[in-house]
Amino acid sequence: MHTDSQIVSAQPLDARSRQLRRHIVTALEGAGKGHVGSALSAVEILRVLYDDIMTYRVSEPAWPDRDRCILSKGHGCLALYAILADKGFIDVQEMSGYTSTGSRLGGCSESMVPGVEATTGALGHGLPVGAGMALAARIQGRPSKVFVVLGDAELDEGSNWEAALFVNKHRLSNLIVIVDRNRLQIAGPTEEVMPLEPLKEKWMAFGFHTVEVDGHDLAQLRRAFENERSTGAPKAVICHTVKGKGFPFAENDHNWHWKGGIDAAWVEKMNLALEEK
Amino acid sequence: MLFAFRDMVYEMAKKDKRIVLICVDQDIGLAKMADEMPNQYFMEGISEANITGVASGLAADGLIPHIVNHASFLTRRPFEQIILDTCLQERNVRFIGMGGGLATAHLGPTHTVIEDLSVMRAVPAMTVIAPCDADEMRRLLPLTVPWAGPIYVRLARYGKPIVSREEDGFAIGKAILLRQAPANAKHVLLISTGAMTNRAVAAANELAASGTECAVLHVHTIKPIDRDAICAHASDASLVVTLEENVLSGGFGSACVEALVDGSDLRPIPPVHRIGLPDRFVHEYGTQESLFEAFGLETHHIVKTVTECVQRMGIRRN
Numbered sequence: 001m002h003t004d005s006q007i008v009s010a011q012p013l014d015a016r017s018r019q020l021r022r023h024i025v026t027a028l029e030g031a032g033k034g035h036v037g038s039a040l041s042a043v044e045i046l047r048v049l050y051d052d053i054m055t056y057r058v059s060e061p062a063w064p065d066r067d068r069c070i071l072s073k074g075h076g077c078l079a080l081y082a083i084l085a086d087k088g089f090i091d092v093q094e095m096s097g098y099t100s101t102g103s104r105l106g107g108c109s110e111s112m113v114p115g116v117e118a119t120t121g122a123l124g125h126g127l128p129v130g131a132g133m134a135l136a137a138r139i140q141g142r143p144s145k146v147f148v149v150l151g152d153a154e155l156d157e158g159s160n161w162e163a164a165l166f167v168n169k170h171r172l173s174n175l176i177v178i179v180d181r182n183r184l185q186i187a188g189p190t191e192e193v194m195p196l197e198p199l200k201e202k203w204m205a206f207g208f209h210t211v212e213v214d215g216h217d218l219a220q221l222r223r224a225f226e227n228e229r230s231t232g233a234p235k236a237v238i239c240h241t242v243k244g245k246g247f248p249f250a251e252n253d254h255n256w257h258w259k260g261g262i263d264a265a266w267v268e269k270m271n272l273a274l275e276e277k
Numbered sequence: 278m279l280f281a282f283r284d285m286v287y288e289m290a291k292k293d294k295r296i297v298l299i300c301v302d303q304d305i306g307l308a309k310m311a312d313e314m315p316n317q318y319f320m321e322g323i324s325e326a327n328i329t330g331v332a333s334g335l336a337a338d339g340l341i342p343h344i345v346n347h348a349s350f351l352t353r354r355p356f357e358q359i360i361l362d363t364c365l366q367e368r369n370v371r372f373i374g375m376g377g378g379l380a381t382a383h384l385g386p387t388h389t390v391i392e393d394l395s396v397m398r399a400v401p402a403m404t405v406i407a408p409c410d411a412d413e414m415r416r417l418l419p420l421t422v423p424w425a426g427p428i429y430v431r432l433a434r435y436g437k438p439i440v441s442r443e444e445d446g447f448a449i450g451k452a453i454l455l456r457q458a459p460a461n462a463k464h465v466l467l468i469s470t471g472a473m474t475n476r477a478v479a480a481a482n483e484l485a486a487s488g489t490e491c492a493v494l495h496v497h498t499i500k501p502i503d504r505d506a507i508c509a510h511a512s513d514a515s516l517v518v519t520l521e522e523n524v525l526s527g528g529f530g531s532a533c534v535e536a537l538v539d540g541s542d543l544r545p546i547p548p549v550h551r552i553g554l555p556d557r558f559v560h561e562y563g564t565q566e567s568l569f570e571a572f573g574l575e576t577h578h579i580v581k582t583v584t585e586c587v588q589r590m591g592i593r594r595n
Contacts, residue, residue, distance in 0.1 A: 064338070111366050118337070122361050128327040129362055132334020132342075139297075139316040140338065159358075162327035169322075 008214050008240050017043060017216075018274045021246050023082035023095050025274070027105070028259075029267045030096030035107065037256040039078035041182040041215065041241035042071070042149060046083045048221040049147055058088045061114040065142050068117045068133055072126020073151030073180060074108035075258075080116065081105055089115030124157025126150060127177065131167050134175035147225070149178045153185030156194045161206070167234045168207030176225065177208065177236040180215065182243035184254040200238055208236040215239025247273050278432045279375055281411035283307055285418045286343060290317050293422065297335060299328055301346040305375075325350055329358035329370070336368035341422065347381065348374030348431060349390035352397060363427045364402040371421060372397075372429040377407070378472065378522035379559065379568040380434030386558045394470075395527035397429040398500040404449065405499040407431040407471030407529075410439045413497060416447035424449060433472040434565055440475045441495070452503035454510065456481050456493035463592055464490035465583055466514035466547075468507065470499055470529050472565075473520035473574065480579035487580075489587055502532050508540035514547050515592045518583055521553040522574060528553055550586050552579065 013021070020043050028034050046069070050056075054067040071080045078098070085092045090104070090113060097103030104113050108121025118129045130148035137144040150160065167175055179199070187193045196202070203210040209231060213220040224237045243257070244250030247270055250259075259266075283305050290296040290310065298307060299319045310318035321328055325346065332342035344351065351374045352359070363370045374393060381388040398405045404426060408414045414432070421428055445453045455478055458464030465484070469477035474495045481491035494510050496503060511517050517537070519530035530551030537546045554572055561571055569575050573582070 118334075119361060119366055122357055124326070125330055125358065125362055128330020128358070129334040129337070131327070132331035132336075133338060134334075135331065136335045136338035136340055139335075139340065159326040159330065162322075162324035163330065165322065166324065166327050166331060 008242050009217055011217075012277050013246055015276070017047065018246070018276070020047060020082045020086060021274055022271070023085050023092060024078045025267060025270045026092070027078055027081065027095040027098035028262050028270070031098045031100065032262050033258070033260040034078055034098060034262070035075040035257065036247070036259045037184070037243040037250055037253070038073060038076040038151065038182070040245045040247065040250070041243045042073070042076045042079040042180050043082065043245065044216045044218060044221060045149060045178055045180060045239055046071070046079050048218055048225060050083045050087055052222050053225045054145070054147070061089060065144055067145045067147065068130070069147045069149065070118045070120065070126040070130045071109060071149050072120050073123070073149060073154055074120030076151070076180070077107070077109035080109055084113070084115040087115070123151070123154040124159035127160050127163040128166070130175060131163050131172060134167070134172040135170060137174055138172070144174065146175045147178060148175065149180060152179055152181045152183065152196060152199070153190050153193070155179070155196055164203070164206040164208070171232045172234050173232050175234050177203070177234070179236065179238045180241050181238050182241045184243045184252065184257065186254065186257050188254055203236040203238070207233060209233045210236040210238065212238045212240065215241035216245055278408065278411045278414050278435065279305060281414040282373060282418065282432060285415055289418065289422065290314055295339060295341045296422070297340050297342040299332060299342055299344045301325065301328060301344070301350070303346070305345055325354040326358050329355035330362050332370045333358070333362035333366065333368045336363070336370050337366070341369050341371065343371040343373055345373045345375065347388060348377035348393050349381070349388050352390060352393045352429070356396070360400055364400050367402050367426050369425065370427045372427065374429060374431045376434050377431035378433070378565070379572070380565045382559060382561065382563050382565060382568045385562060386560060389559045391554050391559060392524050392526070393429070393431060394499055394521065394523040394529055395531070398532060399527065402426050403500065404428045406449065406497055407499060408433070408497050409471060409474035409495055410437060410441050412439050413441040413447065416441070417449070417497070420447065420449055431471060435472070438475050440478045450498045450501050450503055452494050452496045452498070452506040454492065455495045456491065458490045458492040462490045463515050464492055465516045465518060465587065466492050466494060466510055467518050467520060467579070468494045468496055468533050469520040470496050472522050476574070476576045476579060477520050479576040480583065483576065483580050484583055489583065491583070496529070496533070499529055499532055502536050504536040504540045507533055507536045511537055511547050516586055516590060517547050517549045518586065519549065519551045519553070520579065522569075523553055524556055525551050525553040526556050548590060550582070552582060
């Protein structure tokens with residue numbers, strides 16, 4: 001059952017969000033397959049982080065004082081590759097090599113790719129590692145913030161909740177948990193496969209200052225990620241999103257979590273969907 | 278051996294701010310670090326998956342975390358984190374396994390980890406070390422600081438008897454010849470690691486007294502294994518016997534045989550007999566010593582086994 005706060009705006013995507021999705025189409029066209037739905041739900045989350053929130057140096061990806069973003073739901077890496085290509089960490093041309101032999105851009109993102117902070121893909125890894133990075137920043141007196149983007153179904157993994165205990169214990173207020181709440185996993189709706197609700201209350205119970213936003217609304221995302229507080233509590237932002245956002249034929253369809261057989265006709269449909277309305 | 282680790286890591290941490298100790302609901306006697314070095318000491322809850330990820334995150338930013346835990350929980354529960362967060366990304370995490378092998382046999386098979394050497398050495402990028410005594414642990418630890426990549430150290434429960442020698446030196450990945458056979462004498466090469474090394478030395482002395490000459494090669498670093506030393510010392514041996522407090526499946530003896538085969542360049546290799554634990558769980562309770570006895574790992578078993586092998590092979594005694 002969706003509540004009001006879980007309704008995602010049907011507002012059309014702006015030019016930049018459509019352009020980022022075109023990078024994803026380039027990759028899908030090259031590979032003929034890929035994790036489509038899980039990437040498209042996270043595009044605006046990553047866009048806002050890299051456009052408006054995070055401090056980093058494209059020319060110096062290992063700059064110690066940078067903010068870090070870990071895409072724990074590594075299968076959604078096309079969204080990360082798209083923003084990294086857009087920013088110049090990697091060449092846009094590389095997108096078409098997605099999952100091919102000789103390419104750095106695999107079906108899950110690896111830390112050897114400039115701008116990728118941690119190798120992910122096996123689920124439940126990003127938050128512990130991000131907690132370590134946030135603790136390291138505190139120990140070393142760096143201003144770095146750590147943003148960990150978790151898939152909602154990923155929360156089935158117990159390691160996340162071990163990490164939540166740890167983050168709260170150490171009051172790692174330089175760490176922000178972002179949940180891509182698209183409500184679908186491979187086998188179907190999260191609430192059927194493994195119910196997560198009440199999710200906000202769970203994070204609150206673990207000591208996180210928790211807010212819910214429309215995960216495709218740029219202003220709401222900015223406000224949630226920017227919000228500086230003095231309580232010392234870590235923060236969790238539950239982003240209500242649409243799996244497959246931007247491709248009407250794929251939206252809210254768990255069969256588009258992973259899609260094979262992406263031929264020229266599908267690519268045409270995707271490009272058509274990204275044309276200005 | 279734990280005390281040797283404890284005392285050394287404390288001194289090292291005082292000098293090197295990168296060294297971080299993470300304990301898992303168990304005080305090893307360094308709680309004072311919480312006050313003295315609060316950024317380098319963390320007593321955490323029973324959450325191995327998270328701790329391994331956290332340590333990998335700390336290491337990603339240049340710290341050198343040492344996770345101290347029972348070898349069983351250290352290696353079993355967070356295996357995927359060890360593989361993906363630590364080894365795949367070559368993070369400098371130190372896994373300090375207390376009581377590997379039969380040391381915690383009183384607590385049964387949930388605690389008795391007899392496959393850690395096999396399992397840890399199977400993971401790419403992992404360095405695996407089983408020091409033979411407390412002195413060797415002291416020589417090892419400073420060398421781990423500049424070592425690139427993750428390390429698993431199996432601490433024997435007891436650091437005694439001391440069989441390692443200062444004059445032999447110590448380098449990660451370099452085997453140590455603890456006992457030489459007389460020049461040109463037919464002899465058996467005993468290759469041992471961890472707590473088996475003191476037994477190998479004792480067995481070699483007994484065997485020599487009864488006319489079977491033995492050399493003893495102590496291989497503290499199971500990975501990367503010192504293939505050159507193993508092949509060189511095996512080349513003039515009539516028989517090679519490997520000794521381990523670990524399952525034979527994929528363990529130390531297997532690593533030695535692989536080294537011999539891979540280093541042979543298609544030439545014949547000497548006969549090999551492996552002494553170790555069988556391919557089954559340890560359901561028996563007891564002490565480390567009583568189970569060494571039960572599983573045929575004690576010095577007198579080694580003497581008997583080597584003697585029988587020599588007899589069966591018809592190796593002429595010198």
